[in-house]
Amino acid sequence: MESQFNRRTDRARFFLDIIYPSKCPFCGKAVRWDMLSCDGCFADIEWTDNSFCGKCGHRQCICGEDEIPFTRFYSAMVYDERVKDAFASFKYHANRNLGFILCDMLVDKMLLTGDDVKYDMIIPVPMNPLKKHIRGYNQAELMTRELAKRLGSVSDTSVICKAYSSKFQHDLNKAERAVNAVKTFYPSGKRIDGKTVLLCDDITTTGSTMIKCGKLLKELGASRVDAAAGAVTGH
Ligand SMILES: [Zn+2]
Ligand SMILES: [Zn+2]
Structure with a gap:
């Protein structure tokens, strides 16, 4: 069928x-x-189902361990060996079909919850500007633009920034790394008071990057932040 x-x-x-x-x-x-x-x-493909928490996105819910900034966490598929190459081709060779498949599934899940949220903006998890320059585009941004089209919203890349340098991360000790990671994402200075926001990334593993960005959006005034990840690891 x-x-x-x-x-x-x-x-x-x-x-x-x-x-x-x-x-x-x-x-x-x-x-x-x-x-x-x-x-x-x-x-x-293994699609994510109800065994994944709808708030933190994890199969082994971490809502009790960390403050989760999201009202809803949507994901489309499980990141495993079967889809690994497709994500690589999405990332490096620009086969955009995977992006369309992910967005179709994410929008369908949003409709199923019946929340009927009109997002004021959809924000991609920012990519290191140097990497973006080399690759020519950010795959999370591509998904964001596609989701914006389908949800009647706009893609906004002007709220959170990613620092140029996280390349020295491997030279740092554990404590220094933690400080450096926090510094990696920073606000542009734009306020988003009372806005409803959808934060988007292509793959999330530990979820810590999305949680970090979600908290930042709340600090900047967002009234509601939802998350949409193309794929999650099976954790
Ligand atoms: Zn949870
Ligand atoms: Zn095939």
Whole structure:
């Protein structure tokens, strides 16, 4: 059975496909112009379900250990061996099909909660500007723009910044590293009082980066912060 989530909706793709054939992000094989991945790979994905906490995003809930700044934590799939290469191709070779699949799933989950939140802005977890310069784009930002289109919101990259240098992190001892990590993300100076915000990242492992950014958004005045992660590790 073909999934409604594995389809392209943009008809212009039919013509584009002649020059740039659509490829399955998971196995690299060419797929029909209106498909995002092949049926076999799509059926093999482990989607996150109710066993993941809807507030902290962890399977082993950490809500009691840390102050979670989110009202909701949405995720699409589990990050494992089956999807590893697809995330690498999203990151380095710009196969954007994975981004569309993730956004379809995230928006569907948001609709299912029935919260009906109108986000004033969607903010990507910022990337080291040097890395962004080398790669040409930030994959979390790509997802943010796609989510903004679907949710009738705007992508905003002007609220949180990431410092140029976290490259000396490996030269530091444990205590110095913790201080450096806090300094890594900093506010631009823009206030977001009373705003509803969706914070977005492509993959989250320990969740500490998203929690850090979420707390920062609350400190800047956000009335509600939700999180959307493309993939989470199985923790
Ligand atoms: Zn495939
Ligand atoms: Zn939790």
